[in-house]
Each structure stands twice: as structure tokens, then as C-alpha cells.
Amino acid sequence: MMKIFGDYIRKRREELRTLDREFSVRKVAARLGVQPSYLSKIERGEQAPPTEAKIRALAEILGEDTDVLLALAGKVSSDLQEVIVRRPQLFAQLIRQLKDMPDHAVLKVVREVRDGSW
């Protein structure tokens, strides 16, 4: 989990750095309020992912989806935790039922406007 999270954010940060020097380890760490060595260790998978607040800040800096980064870090955002805690059995059952379904089937849970033939 640590390695997957680290690899993902390093790849994304490096992509951005080719466009803008503001995305060096040092600069991103400064904006995140951590030491560069700490961020570097996270990227190498030598350090566990940071707190939810730091992951949220990192998602903002890198232009990434917060839920994706939290999931890669093995975390569930606090607002989702609250939702689950309110009806734990229902949501546990729902997630287990959805776990093997393909993306298009899961997306049907979010109601889309259907495109047809025209």
C-alpha cells in the first residue's frame, strides 16, 4: 500500500514538474508543510502515507481526486466513514455486492443520463 501510494504521487508530481519547477520535492513539501526528506520517503514507499488532512492538501496541490489518493493510502475519508457508521451493515453489504461489478455497472448506481441511438 505504501509503495503504491508513493509511486502514484511521485509519478504525478514528476509529470507536473516537467511543466513547472514549482513541483520539485522541496517546493511541494514546503507547500504541504512537511520536510522534503519526509515527502521523499513517502514517495519511495519507505514511510507510511501521511494523515488525511495532508493527503487532502496533497490532492489539492497535485490536482488529484482526494478520494483516489485516500484509497491508495488505504484510508477512507472521514465524511464517508460517518456515512458508513450511520448504517454500517447496509453499506458493508452494498460495497461487497459492488466489489466484483464492472465499472459501467457501478456507475449505474450514480444515475447517468442515458445516451441512446440517434
Next chain:
Amino acid sequence: MIELKNDSLVFSFPEVHPKARLRIDFQRTLRIPDDGRDHFLPPGLGNFPIRHVDDFNGRVPYDWIEHGGVMLPMHQAEAMWLNFDSGYIPEHETSYPFAVKIAAGKIDAVTGENWTNGLHGLPQDYMVVPEQPWLDGFCIEKGTIRQFVAMPLGEGYTAEEQISGKAEHGGLQIIVYPMKREVFERRFPKVERKRDRMEHMTMSKMIMPCMADMDADMGLAPGGRMKQEICEDPYGYEDWDRKTRSRCFVHLANSIMWRAITGEAPPTIPPTARQYTSAGLPWYDYYDADAVALEGSEILDDLKSVIQMGYEKGEYPLPENEPARPKRVIRLRKGLERNQVREGSF
């Protein structure tokens, strides 16, 4: 993917960029006089109510189910404009750009050509959002459009019938393409967030209270002339992610049909242009110094307006077409003023 939220269509492309979201809503408005003069922009009188056609399977025509998409009610006495809002991304100090194609009865509202799913640069058959904040009609010449007004399909007035000779499709068709992510990040690199940044204001709208015709569906016909530029693509054809797109068919139901299908009352009939103007309410003018306007379409310029067509047919389709001379015109400049709105109440 496209979701229906609060009577707006929300196009999102999370596979391209988490902030790639475009909201399109359909604003009710009054018909501007179809008198050969160029008019200012009319107000937004609130969103048309929108429903999934799938929710009314068995009560809507079969081809609506085949097309998928959504439906909305329109009175023959009213008109429509489309409001585009792709939100503001503070860290990039811009909105995510989209290429948007709009057609009425599968006739492209910018070029007058038949509908295709693809984007075309020459001639440009799409608009660019956020540069284009709204669209009120068919682009007939540089800086001038003819207002989208509702007419029953099958009577020969719609743009589709005038160009193709058939009353086949009706409705509105929309397809949206996002800018490529790498192009977006190169053109709009992240900036350090400043405090007290001026809040982004959308060219918004308001809600006004709500009304009612029978035959099958409606189409959009060219109404009165209005000052509106369709902006040239300021980026480049290659900047659009042409592999990623979402499209939607918007069916137009007349008021009686709407009530029969949904059981809901349609919104009330809007005021006439003269009533609105006499009440001292404002019209609008939009100014974007940086925008270059497209030339307009000769095909669309050849269309007959509803009044012109009515005279030829010996009919009088718009009994309330009195001229209106606005006393108040509010000029809106792109991106400079807070609380830029285009809204009216009556």
C-alpha cells in the same frame, strides 16, 4: 458521464481531470420581436424543468426512448437560451475548457450543417466554454444570431424542416469534448493561491414562477435577430480530447403533452417583450474584448424566421410580436465585474 442535477445537465470527465465538469442549463426567456431589427439579450427567467425520458417509458413516444436523454416543456410563446458554466479552478485561475456542439433537429446551430458526432475546425462547428458563456440561437452572421423559439414539428417552421425538408428529429442535441489534460496543464499551470482572490462569478440565472399546446414534439425555429457573437476557438483543434466525449438528446414537449406525460404543470407563459420592457426591466449586452467572432453560416442566414415563414404560408404564428424599445440595457463585460448576472423577474 452526464448527470441531471437541479434541472441542469452536468457533464463530467473524471477520467480526464477531476475538475473537468461542465454544467449546462436551459433558461426560459421571452421571445424577442421578430421584426428584422437586432435586439439585445433577453433575461433568464429560470431553468426549464428537466426529466429523464426513461422515467416515463410507455408515456413518451417510442423514439424518445430510443434516443435516450432528457425532456423539457416549452410553450410556443417562449424561447430558450443555454447557459454554460464550467466552474472556476482557483489553483489554475481558470475554468476547465470544453468544446461544445449544439444542434437543433440535428442541424448544427453554428454552421447549419447536418449533425455529426465529431468536431470540425474548418468551418468551426463548435463553441468553446468558458469563452462562450451562453447561446441564444442560430448563428446567422458575424455577431448576430436568430433566437431559438419553439414551434411544433411538422408545420415547416423549424430549422430542421427548412434545411432538410423533413420533420424527423426535433429537440436539441449536445455533445461535449474536454480539453486534453496535458494541454490544460501546459496552458494553465498551477499558481500559488492568493488570499482575497476575487470570487469567480458565473454568468448566472434566477428562478421565476412557472405554463401550456398538442401534437407530438417540438422543434426549434429561428426567431428574432439578436446581437451575440459566437467566439472563434482561441486554443486549437488539436487541443481537444476528441477520444473523450459525452452527448445528450434533449426532447422538447409542448405544454399539454408535458402535463399528460408527467402529470406536472409546466411553467407559466413568460411575458411578451413589450410587457417586460414596459415594466422597466433590463435587457443585456455582453462584451468580450478578446474574443474573435465567427463569420456565421450562410445556410442559417438563408433560413426564414417564424414571422417570414408565417407570411408566406398565410399564417400568423406569433400573435404577440409587438416591437419593444429597451430603456435599460445592462452591459456585461467578460470576467471583470462581480455579480455579473443576466437575470430578470416579472
